Amino acid sequence: MAGVTEYIILGAVLFAIGLVGFVSRRNLIVMFLSTEIMFQGVVVNAVAFARYHRQLDGQAFAIFLLVIAAVEAGLALGMVMWLYRRRHTLDAEAWSAMRG
Amino acid sequence: MTSEAAYILYVVFALGAVGLYFLLPNPGRKSAGVGAALGVAAVGALLVFLSQKIGGRGEGSGFFYLFAGIAVLAAGRVVTHRRPVFSALYFVVSVIAVAALMVLQEAEFLAIALIIIYAGAILVTYLFVMMLAQQSGSPVYDVRAREPFAAVVAGFILMAAVAGRAGDLPEAKRPATIPVMQTHTPDGLAPDDLAPGESALGESTLGDPVEFEMESHTLSIARVLMTKYVVVLELSGVLLLVSMVGAIAMSRKVVPVDPNRPAPTPLGEVGKSVEPF
Numbered sequence: 207m208a209g210v211t212e213y214i215i216l217g218a219v220l221f222a223i224g225l226v227g228f229v230s231r232r233n234l235i236v237m238f239l240s241t242e243i244m245f246q247g248v249v250v251n252a253v254a255f256a257r258y259h260r261q262l263d264g265q266a267f268a269i270f271l272l273v274i275a276a277v278e279a280g281l282a283l284g285m286v287m288w289l290y291r292r293r294h295t296l297d298a299e300a301w302s303a304m305r306g
Numbered sequence: 307m308t309s310e311a312a313y314i315l316y317v318v319f320a321l322g323a324v325g326l327y328f329l330l331p332n333p334g335r336k337s338a339g340v341g342a343a344l345g346v347a348a349v350g351a352l353l354v355f356l357s358q359k360i361g362g363r364g365e366g367s368g369f370f371y372l373f374a375g376i377a378v379l380a381a382g383r384v385v386t387h388r389r390p391v392f393s394a395l396y397f398v399v400s401v402i403a404v405a406a407l408m409v410l411q412e413a414e415f416l417a418i419a420l421i422i423i424y425a426g427a428i429l430v431t432y433l434f435v436m437m438l439a440q441q442s443g444s445p446v447y448d449v450r451a452r453e454p455f456a457a458v459v460a461g462f463i464l465m466a467a468v469a470g471r472a473g474d475l476p477e478a479k480r481p482a483t484i485p486v487m488q489t490h491t492p493d494g495l496a497p498d499d500l501a502p503g504e505s506a507l508g509e510s511t512l513g514d515p516v517e518f519e520m521e522s523h524t525l526s527i528a529r530v531l532m533t534k535y536v537v538v539l540e541l542s543g544v545l546l547l548v549s550m551v552g553a554i555a556m557s558r559k560v561v562p563v564d565p566n567r568p569a570p571t572p573l574g575e576v577g578k579s580v581e582p583f
Contacts, residue, residue: 209360210475211360211472211473211475212356212360212370212374213407213411214468214469214472215315215352215356215360215469215472216374216377216378216407217468218464218465218468218469218472219319219322219352219378219381219465219469220377220378220381220400220404221464221465221468222461222462222464222465222468223326223378223381223382223384223385223461224381224385225457225460225461225464226326226330226385226457226458226460226461227384227385227386229452229453229456229457229460229461230330230385230451230452230453230454230457230458231385231451231452232447232448232450232451232452233390233447233448235390235394235432235435235436235439235440236384236385236390236393236448238432239384239385239390239393239394239397239432240384240385242397242424242428243381243384243385243397243400246377246381246400246401246404249404249408249416249420250404250407253407253408253411253413253416254411256411256413257411257412257413258475262526262527262530263530263534265413265415265416265527265530266527266530266531266534266535268413268416269416269419269527269531270535270538270542272419272420272423272424273542273545273546274542274545275423275424275428276423276427276428276546277545277546277549279428279431279432280431280549280550280553281549281552281553281556283431283432283435283553284552284553284554284556284557285556286435286439287435287438287439287556287557288556288557290438290439291559295441295445295447296439296440296441296445296447297445297446297447298447298452299447299452
């Protein structure tokens with residue numbers, strides 16, 4: 207059985223891939239898909255630590271992470287629809303004026 | 307983890323980062339094949355490194371390497387594919403691989419919840435929005451990445467910083483009793499109404515050593531959620547409600563009032579002009 211170190215490294219890799227996608231992709235939908243990949247990395251870590259310490263707190267955290275991911279997806283997609291109606295594009299660069 | 311192993315890990319990560327850089331969409335570059343080869347080589351090297359340097363060769367570890375490889379490759383495809391629908395489908399692959407890893411970690415309930423919530427609910431919502439908002443063809447924002455070099459460097463530094471210290475964990479403080487594998491019947495769930503020596507099946511077990519059913523994983527995680535984290539559980543319900551209201555308020559469409567629409571009947575007038583029943 208693989209130990210906790212492998213799971214931490216796997217979680218770090220998933221989180222970093224999601225970060226790269228979020229920063230570099232310009233499609234709003236793909237950006238939010240990348241955040242879901244980052245959530246996956248965190249869930250892997252939480253569950254690995256739950257097993258490492260033989261406690262269920264990590265798995266409870268992972269369930270709350272799922273709740274947060276669902277909330278984030280709902281709000282983000284509502285926002286994407288709103289932005290799409292304003293500019294008729296999914297390009298994040300169309301809103302670069304918000305950079306200030 | 308020894309420092310030598312950490313340096314090997316950094317090299318593997320750098321290989322993967324270079325592959326990811328070449329795979330990110332860029333119309334002026336024809337090196338996606340090189341990127342794919344580098345990426346697959348990096349994932350393979352990572353798995354070999356994990357199995358040789360970190361240990362973990364034992365029962366079930368083969369499944370870990372299989373599903374970890376699938377999860378990382380699919381995640382890489384999610385962020386590099388030029389068509390968002392394919393990104394979403396690769397995301398399903400990644401979620402299912404991660405759910406398999408949850409099963410390996412004795413988190414069966416979480417595995418099923420991951421598949422139902424992510425691959426079921428969230429993914430369908432994403433595909434729905436894609437159908438509503440996606441433009442035909444490949445728009446320019448899907449084929450040209452924004453600052454791919456800086457993004458890959460940031461991701462590599464984060465990955466190396468987290469994973470390079472991954473082996474330096476303190477010894478786990480394991481409780482004497484293992485919650486997942488508890489063998490006692492908890493209070494409140496004990497079959498109190500049964501006479502001593504009588505089992506629920508009606509067979510006499512008098513004199514035999516009492517065997518209690520092993521508590522299932524779902525039951526034990528429900529016990530944690532409903533006792534220790536019950537306030538957080540209620541708060542997350544409130545959070546879901548608030549986000550639902552917010553999403554509806556944000557995505558509603560303002561419909562102009564139809565001028566031909568008849569004026570609404572004033573309150574209290576309905577019963578005077580219309581027979582109630």
